[in-house]
Amino acid sequence: MPLRVRLTLWYGTALAIVLMVFSVLLYAMTARNLRDAVDQSLEETATAAVRSLEERGFLPLINEEELLSQFPELTRIDKFFQIFSPSGTISIRSPNIKQHEVPLSRTALDTAFAGQSIFESAKYPNEPPLRLISMPIMYRGNLLYIVQVGTSMESVGETLHRFMILLVVAIPIALTVSLAGGWFLAGRALRPVDKITLAAQRIAAGDLSQRLSMPAAHDEIGRLAATFNNMIGRLDASFSQIRQFSSDASHELRTPLTVMKGETDLVLRRPRPVEDYKSVLESNLEEIDRMSRIVDELLFLSRADMGEVTLESFPVGMESLVEDVHRRAAQLGQDRNIEVVLGTVMPAVVQGDDLRLRELLLNLVENAMKYSHQGGKVEISLLNDGREARLSVSDHGIGIAPADHKRIFQRFFRTDVARAHTKKGTGLGLAICAWIADLHKGRIEVKSDLGQGSTFTVVLPLAHSAA
Ligand SMILES: Nc1ncnc2c1ncn2[C@@H]1O[C@H](COP(=O)(O)OP(=O)(O)O)[C@@H](O)[C@H]1O
Numbered sequence: 206m207p208l209r210v211r212l213t214l215w216y217g218t219a220l221a222i223v224l225m226v227f228s229v230l231l232y233a234m235t236a237r238n239l240r241d242a243v244d245q246s247l248e249e250t251a252t253a254a255v256r257s258l259e260e261r262g263f264l265p266l267i268n269e270e271e272l273l274s275q276f277p278e279l280t281r282i283d284k285f286f287q288i289f290s291p292s293g294t295i296s297i298r299s300p301n302i303k304q305h306e307v308p309l310s311r312t313a314l315d316t317a318f319a320g321q322s323i324f325e326s327a328k329y330p331n332e333p334p335l336r337l338i339s340m341p342i343m344y345r346g347n348l349l350y351i352v353q354v355g356t357s358m359e360s361v362g363e364t365l366h367r368f369m370i371l372l373v374v375a376i377p378i379a380l381t382v383s384l385a386g387g388w389f390l391a392g393r394a395l396r397p398v399d400k401i402t403l404a405a406q407r408i409a410a411g412d413l414s415q416r417l418s419m420p421a422a423h424d425e426i427g428r429l430a431a432t433f434n435n436m437i438g439r440l441d442a443s444f445s446q447i448r449q450f451s452s453d454a455s456h457e458l459r460t461p462l463t464v465m466k467g468e469t470d471l472v473l474r475r476p477r478p479v480e481d482y483k484s485v486l487e488s489n490l491e492e493i494d495r496m497s498r499i500v501d502e503l504l505f506l507s508r509a510d511m512g513e514v515t516l517e518s519f520p521v522g523m524e525s526l527v528e529d530v531h532r533r534a535a536q537l538g539q540d541r542n543i544e545v546v547l548g549t550v551m552p553a554v555v556q557g558d559d560l561r562l563r564e565l566l567l568n569l570v571e572n573a574m575k576y577s578h579q580g581g582k583v584e585i586s587l588l589n590d591g592r593e594a595r596l597s598v599s600d601h602g603i604g605i606a607p608a609d610h611k612r613i614f615q616r617f618f619r620t621d622v623a624r625a626h627t628k629k630g631t632g633l634g635l636a637i638c639a640w641i642a643d644l645h646k647g648r649i650e651v652k653s654d655l656g657q658g659s660t661f662t663v664v665l666p667l668a669h670s671a672a
């Protein structure tokens with residue numbers, strides 16, 4: 206059942222119940238109040254009659270005309286009176302009782318003997334019901350007379366009947382109007398949900414550029430729409446990132462394959478001296494090395510993405526790590542005529558994974574050497590400011606334009622200058638470095654400009670301050 210129908214039904218049922226209960230209570234209270242008013246006026250009349258009889262010294266013979274002239278209200282059409290003797294027989298009665306006798310009931314007589322007044326209702330066929338009060342007149346503890354005043358309940362009955370009709374007509378009308386209003390409002394409130402559904406269907410059909418155009422209301426629907434847009438935005442971004450990544454990856458792998466295929470084709474075209482084959486195979490080996498590096502690093506990154514690479518967490522003495530890497534790099538540098546030196550090295554202990562931190566530093570030093578000019582100089586230093594360890598690698602090489610400082614950490618991104626400088630490189634090293642620094646709650650800062658050399662600084666929290 207659609208939500209709109211359900212909401213309207215719930216609302217209608219609740220309203221119907223409330224209206225019913227309300228009308229029943231209202232009707233009951235009105236009926237009671239009307240009867241109380243009748244009772245009160247009966248009692249006032251009876252009391253006045255009794256007092257007047259007492260003032261006249263309970264003359265046993267009361268003349269009808271006398272009584273009527275004394276109490277003009279008794280002649281009014283809606284009230285009649287009777288006076289009974291203690292035996293229950295009528296001594297006198299007003300002329301407006303015409304149709305039939307209204308005898309004194311047994312209960313009324315008993316109550317009168319007890320000195321109490323009593324209200325009673327009486328009903329005769331084909332006539333409106335009557336309301337009666339029977340009031341005793343006592344003299345020295347003895348019952349002298351019983352005064353009974355009665356009235357027809359016809360007008361009360363009519364009033365109640367009209368009221369009932371009003372309720373019976375008004376309630377369904379009120380209910381219908383409210384249901385229509387509820388239906389309209391529910392439809393209005395739910396319309397944005399339909400819009401969201403339609404947009405979600407279009408998006409599910411593959412159009413991730415779709416967004417919900419919603420007024421920026423801060424209600425439930427507004428928040429839903431905002432959350433939805435946000436989610437689609439993130440999906441869109443990560444899908445296009447994946448697309449970009451796969452196209453970059455295939456491109457990076459295809460280039461060496463094309464080179465290898467071209468060279469191999471060429472050399473196989475006709476018989477050649479052994480030297481030629483050798484040089485093609487050597488060049489192929491270089492490309493194969495590069496490709497297997499790309500594949501290794503890709504594999505590592507995708508395992509890292511899936512959370513499959515775990516880091517150890519031990520205190521790592523950065524000082525000795527720096528010295529180790531420096532030793533290795535200095536050896537590599539000798540072959541390429543690049544000097545790797547140590548700057549200031551302060552002791553610092555970082556909480557983390559020794560092997561990964563070593564890999565991080567080695568990557569940075571390799572970059573520095575790779576993007577240095579012949580005879581260049583690379584400096585490694587380690588500073589400790591009491592809160593953080595600052596591990597820096599600087600070179601005087603080709604440098605990086607400030608616009609590229611962010612992008613070099615993206616997978617496969619290599620600056621044009623770098624591509625021109627050397628074919629070696631995968632564009633994945635800094636992505637791995639950033640991942641390692643991130644997992645150590647650290648960051649990598651870059652200071653560089655084109656042709657000015659570069660300084661990469663890894664900032665890591667010290668072991669005791671790392672939570
Ligand atoms: N020391 C450096 N000097 C100049 N450019 C650098 C340096 N380190 C990194 N880069 C730039 O950042 C890019 C990404 O580096 P990296 O991810 O390590 O890839 P790769 O070293 O395989 O080229 C490099 O291609 C280069 O353009």
Ligand SMILES: [Mg+2]
Binds near residue numbers: 572630631632634635
């Ligand atoms: Mg690198």
